[in-house]
Amino acid sequence: MSRKPIFHIFFVLATLSTLAFAQSNQQLRFCLHSDPKTFNPLLAEEDSSETVRYLTGGVLMRLNRLTQELEPELATEWKVTDNGKTITFKLREGLAFSDGTPFSADDVAYTIQQMMDPSLHSPTGDAFRSGDGKVQTKVLAPDRVSATFPAPIAGLDKLFDQVAIMSAKSPKKEMAVLGPYAVADYKAGNYVLLEKNTNYWRHDSAGRQLPYIQSVRLDIQSNRDNEMLKLVHGEIDFINSLDAEYYDKLMQQNPSLVHDSGVSLDSEQVWFNQVPTSPLPDYKKAWFRSTAFRRAISEAINREDLARVAFRGHARPAVGPLSPANKFWFDTKLQLHPFDQKSSLARLSQDGFRMQDGVLKDSSGHTVEFSIITNAGNKYRERMAAMIQQDLSGIGVKLNVVTLDFPSLIERITRSFDYEACLLGLINNDLDPNSSQMNVWLSSGENHQWNPSQKTPATSWEAEIDKLMHEQATNLDPKKRKAAFDRVQEIVWEQEPFIYLVNRNALSAVSPNARNVHPVVLRPQVYWNIDEISIGNEVARNR
Amino acid sequence: MKWARIFGIGFLLMVTLACLLAPFVAPSYAHQFRDEPDAAPSNQHLLGTDDLGRDRFARVLYGTRVSLLLAPAAALLSSLLAVLIGGAAGFLGGWVERLVMAATDLFLSLPWLFLLITVRALLPLNVSPITSVAITFVLLGCLGWAAAARVVCADARSLAHSDFILLARASGSSGFRLLWRQVVPNLRPIVFAQFWISIPVFILTEANLGVLGLGVAEPLPSWGSLLRELQSYSAITGQPWQFVPLILFVAVVSCFHLVLLEQESLA
Numbered sequence: 001m002s003r004k005p006i007f008h009i010f011f012v013l014a015t016l017s018t019l020a021f022a023q024s025n026q027q028l029r030f031c032l033h034s035d036p037k038t039f040n041p042l043l044a045e046e047d048s049s050e051t052v053r054y055l056t057g058g059v060l061m062r063l064n065r066l067t068q069e070l071e072p073e074l075a076t077e078w079k080v081t082d083n084g085k086t087i088t089f090k091l092r093e094g095l096a097f098s099d100g101t102p103f104s105a106d107d108v109a110y111t112i113q114q115m116m117d118p119s120l121h122s123p124t125g126d127a128f129r130s131g132d133g134k135v136q137t138k139v140l141a142p143d144r145v146s147a148t149f150p151a152p153i154a155g156l157d158k159l160f161d162q163v164a165i166m167s168a169k170s171p172k173k174e175m176a177v178l179g180p181y182a183v184a185d186y187k188a189g190n191y192v193l194l195e196k197n198t199n200y201w202r203h204d205s206a207g208r209q210l211p212y213i214q215s216v217r218l219d220i221q222s223n224r225d226n227e228m229l230k231l232v233h234g235e236i237d238f239i240n241s242l243d244a245e246y247y248d249k250l251m252q253q254n255p256s257l258v259h260d261s262g263v264s265l266d267s268e269q270v271w272f273n274q275v276p277t278s279p280l281p282d283y284k285k286a287w288f289r290s291t292a293f294r295r296a297i298s299e300a301i302n303r304e305d306l307a308r309v310a311f312r313g314h315a316r317p318a319v320g321p322l323s324p325a326n327k328f329w330f331d332t333k334l335q336l337h338p339f340d341q342k343s344s345l346a347r348l349s350q351d352g353f354r355m356q357d358g359v360l361k362d363s364s365g366h367t368v369e370f371s372i373i374t375n376a377g378n379k380y381r382e383r384m385a386a387m388i389q390q391d392l393s394g395i396g397v398k399l400n401v402v403t404l405d406f407p408s409l410i411e412r413i414t415r416s417f418d419y420e421a422c423l424l425g426l427i428n429n430d431l432d433p434n435s436s437q438m439n440v441w442l443s444s445g446e447n448h449q450w451n452p453s454q455k456t457p458a459t460s461w462e463a464e465i466d467k468l469m470h471e472q473a474t475n476l477d478p479k480k481r482k483a484a485f486d487r488v489q490e491i492v493w494e495q496e497p498f499i500y501l502v503n504r505n506a507l508s509a510v511s512p513n514a515r516n517v518h519p520v521v522l523r524p525q526v527y528w529n530i531d532e533i534s535i536g537n538e539v540a541r542n543r
Numbered sequence: 544m545k546w547a548r549i550f551g552i553g554f555l556l557m558v559t560l561a562c563l564l565a566p567f568v569a570p571s572y573a574h575q576f577r578d579e580p581d582a583a584p585s586n587q588h589l590l591g592t593d594d595l596g597r598d599r600f601a602r603v604l605y606g607t608r609v610s611l612l613l614a615p616a617a618a619l620l621s622s623l624l625a626v627l628i629g630g631a632a633g634f635l636g637g638w639v640e641r642l643v644m645a646a647t648d649l650f651l652s653l654p655w656l657f658l659l660i661t662v663r664a665l666l667p668l669n670v671s672p673i674t675s676v677a678i679t680f681v682l683l684g685c686l687g688w689a690a691a692a693r694v695v696c697a698d699a700r701s702l703a704h705s706d707f708i709l710l711a712r713a714s715g716s717s718g719f720r721l722l723w724r725q726v727v728p729n730l731r732p733i734v735f736a737q738f739w740i741s742i743p744v745f746i747l748t749e750a751n752l753g754v755l756g757l758g759v760a761e762p763l764p765s766w767g768s769l770l771r772e773l774q775s776y777s778a779i780t781g782q783p784w785q786f787v788p789l790i791l792f793v794a795v796v797s798c799f800h801l802v803l804l805e806q807e808s809l810a
Contacts (some may be wrong), residue, residue: 238746259729309577309596369669379771386575387595389761400668402668402673
């Protein structure tokens with residue numbers, strides 16, 4: 001027998017085994033900016049824990065971040081009944097957790113009970129707390145389960161996008177998961193290593209089990225500069241959320257790395273302190289309570305410049321409470337508040353203010369001067385504050401910019417109320433206003449920042465907002481809910497308790513070696529389809 | 544080392560002069576040329592513009608003015624407090640000295656930066672940038688006396704037991720007169736040295752506060768706010784003119800040390 005065919009067979013086998021090795025050793029890497037505080041999916045509330053939850057947790061249904069539509073996952077069907085109080089799921093059969101424990105309706109019931117247990121203080125459960133009383137769960141069959149909440153919850157099904165199902169029976173407790181990956185190793189301050197869940201239920205169209213990538217290494221790296229250098233040097237595969245400066249820098253080096261997915265859900269806004277018991281002089285309280293004053297200030301701010309200069313063009317002037325990225329809920333009738341200092345001065349003049357030697361004075365002769373606080377170290381907010389300072393000087397208003405460390409700022413805006421105006425942002429993860437906006441718009445809400453925790457609404461328009469928010473929260477008809485929340489947006493546009501400034505863009509950077517990555521505006525922007533992402537074999541071989 | 548002192552003083556005088564002439568040689572430090580953010584150096588903007596389009600040359604001059612004017616003022620305040628507290632403790636000795644030094648040790652063990660951040664956060668919000676910068680440096684002066692007080696106390700103690708003080712006591716001099724006429728003049732070299740040491744320390748502390756975003760309020764520049772531009776990787780590459788405030792800062796602090804070395808050798 002000739003030696004040549006043996007050599008060929010050996011060569012082919014060697015090549016195949018190398019490819020197989022490369023495939024099996026594929027590892028995706030990216031950075032977390034802090035250690036995850038918990039691996040319990042029901043307790044996740046900061047970015048790192050939520051990232052681990054997203055990568056490991058199996059959910060009943062998932063909001064497709066691209067289409068913004070709800071898609072079946074562990075539940076194949078679901079039905080909301082009883083005026084929004086009850087939801088019934090039909091589950092996939094034959095699934096198992098990462099440790100091999102079978103998945104059943106008992107696990108769903110257990111997870112919901114755990115989530116609603118007041119002693120656990122689950123942040124995920126907060127969105128479901130619609131009224132007093134206990135949640136009732138019923139296992140109707142091994143693949144059917146229902147949950148009845150004490151009061152109707154609008155958008156109930158969408159809330160389950162955040163609920164990772166835990167095993168009721170597994171000895172590994174929350175470490176037994178139904179998502180594409182399971183936590184394999186964690187070194188505090190160093191990394192979290194996730195390995196492919198071999199029991200993951202999803203397969204691609206060719207019948208191959210997902211996810212494609214064998215493991216995910218989450219390097220804990222708080223320094224953004226180091227994160228960017230790691231990406232440039234090929235040590236990580238993407239940066240999920242990128243600053244405008246880093247985006248521009250990477251754009252110069254390698255335009256194929258960066259993605260601007262357009263305007264995100266996040267907003268930056270200013271509000272005036274309207275708390276009646278705040279230690280402000282009465283004349284200032286009167287300014288801040290005046291709609292004309294707030295609208296005049298709003299019109300004197302050049303939002304286009306804020307977006308162009310402060311955010312390097314990677315933001316859009318904000319119209320109102322919601323960003324256009326929220327396709328369903330955004331009220332398209334609203335128009336941008338114009339930058340018009342003449343109109344601003346006319347409004348102020350109608351309200352009794354007058355210009356005197358380039359300085360604005362109120363009807364009692366008080367010079368219009370106030371301070372704006374923002375958190376120290378946030379360069380975008382510091383830039384915006386400095387720009388607003390210059391804009392307001394155009395209408396004779398003297399603005400003092402004060403940057404405070406975050407705990408001091410929170411103390412002032414939530415407890416002592418010893419501040420005049422505040423510039424902060426809102427990071428918005430949810431599309432449905434019922435889950436993310438209730439606490440902001442209800443006058444009794446703690447996040448009703450300009451005048452929180454009111455016993456009764458201080459103004460007629462706040463009373464109307466309260467009524468509309470309850471209406472949208474208790475109505476199951478999406479059109480009626482939309483109409484109610486549109487009116488809320490219009491009232492906020494007219495009254496401007498929050499002066500919305502900009503919506504920043506969702507910026508990310510992805511290595512060309514990562515395939516099937518489609519960054520979107522909703523979190524998590526880059527890895528929302530983690531189980532479908534793959535990496536080039538060359539890269540895999542080198543790791 | 545005389546040449547070093549002359550060079551140091553000469554450089555500091557030159558910088559001071561440039562700062563005093565700032566209104567005549569540089570446009571406004573606060574005006575935002577919003578169509579030219581992060582511009583490269585040009586005839587109109589000698590050191591380019593910052594991220595909001597403000598003239599960096601003007602900001603460097605005014606920022607240096609702020610830091611060079613107020614850091615010595617804060618150093619003077621802390622040196623006076625050090626003489627008052629440390630001098631009295633060392634001269635009186637006994638339980639007074641032990642008590643004062645225990646308080647000084649306690650003061651030294653406090654985390655300075657956090658203390659400054661806390662005190663800064665408690666201050667009234669509605670103050671002008673000028674007042675804000677003055678408050679920042681007064682705080683630095685009021686909190687920075689402890690280390691100098693220990694040195695002054697040790698020196699005052701040795702003076703209190705020296706022969707010439709004994710002679711002065713024998714001649715009928717006592718109490719405040721003895722302290723004022725005999726001890727304080729002899730503390731001068733050590734106090735002078737402590738004063739010079741404090742200036743760069745306060746400049747650095749203000750810069751640290753500025754880097755944390757808690758220093759001088761907008762739109763007034765200071766070295767702290769100017770150095771913040773160098774925080775990000777994107778700033779370090781491609782725009783070398785952004786290093787000018789850092790180079791000037793290092794040069795000025797080095798010159799203070801050159802002058803200080805000469806003072807120490809004199810002392």
